[in-house]
């Protein structure tokens with residue numbers, strides 16, 4: 065499949081803006097990026113605003129009328145925080161499920177089915193029984209956020225029995241990297257733990273470890289996530305399936321805090337969060353030819 069024009073939803077967010085950097089550098093594609101700036105930051109894409117290959121659309125997905133010009137859609141826009149999804153329930157349903165389905169419904173109305181690369185989450189496994197966790201693991205959503213991600217996956221599967229959808233679900237484990245922490249984001253207290261710890265450390269504050277810190281996370285660099293999106297887009301043979309995108313190892317949250325600072329404090333455990341995330345990435349290696357290139361220790365050394 066020849067790709068010329070793509071859409072990134074949520075382009076002003078953490079992962080969307082890093083995906084934009086990656087695609088500008090590695091491809092010659094024309095990229096539209098839509099973001100309503102509800103939690104994103106236009107500064108995240110400011111270095112590309114004068115690039116003729118990039119158009120920033122400040123709008124909400126629900127206002128999109130057509131997808132016909134795109135060969136591929138990278139759908140990242142969401143409210144991606146577990147704890148707020150317990151409180152602002154309808155807002156999360158709207159942003160995480162209804163907005164996603166608006167895109168799919170446009171495809172159905174226009175009878176036009178571009179590649180759809182959906183940003184899903186390892187949260188749908190809950191606390192998994194199989195470690196490391198393959199894509200075949202039982203789904204066990206512990207939060208509304210996880211459930212909404214799973215609902216999108218399930219709708220894609222169901223609708224593909226009637227329409228020629230062409231989608232790939234990328235189940236991200238625990239992303240870190242540049243721009244992961246946006247101080248202006250109303251939900252920033254719940255953003256990626258690496259970003260929060262580093263931000264606090266850089267501002268003279270100690271990391272706050274939830275629970276006893278024994279919960280383990282599979283941390284994956286955002287560059288590696290961007291590469292997975294790209295490889296999913298260009299792969300013609302991969303259709304309507306899901307991939308784990310993690311590093312394939314784990315670090316406990318306490319170990320993470322200790323890598324960043326000799327001093328740290330404990331705060332109460334939060335419900336709805338998994339005890340362990342640890343990706344079996346065999347499928348992505350075998351079928352997407354994807355493998356992680358980055359190491360969290362290097363990132364911490366460079367940024368603390």
Ligand SMILES: NC(=O)c1ccc[n+]([C@@H]2O[C@H](COP(=O)([O-])OP(=O)(O)OC[C@H]3O[C@@H](n4cnc5c(N)ncnc54)[C@H](O)[C@@H]3O)[C@@H](O)[C@H]2O)c1
Pocket residue numbers: 073074075076077078079080098099100101102103104105123124125126139140141142143144159163183184185186235236237238239255256
């Ligand atoms: N960061 C993580 O820990 C993590 C883990 C697993 C999966 N994911 C998934 O990756 C994707 C990107 O996450 P992120 O960390 O970059 O989040 P983010 O909050 O930094 O970015 C999301 C962006 O989407 C925008 N947005 C939200 N609703 C919108 C709408 N209706 N129309 C237009 N724009 C809208 C926001 O303004 C924001 O810029 C999400 O789908 C998330 O569920 C993230």
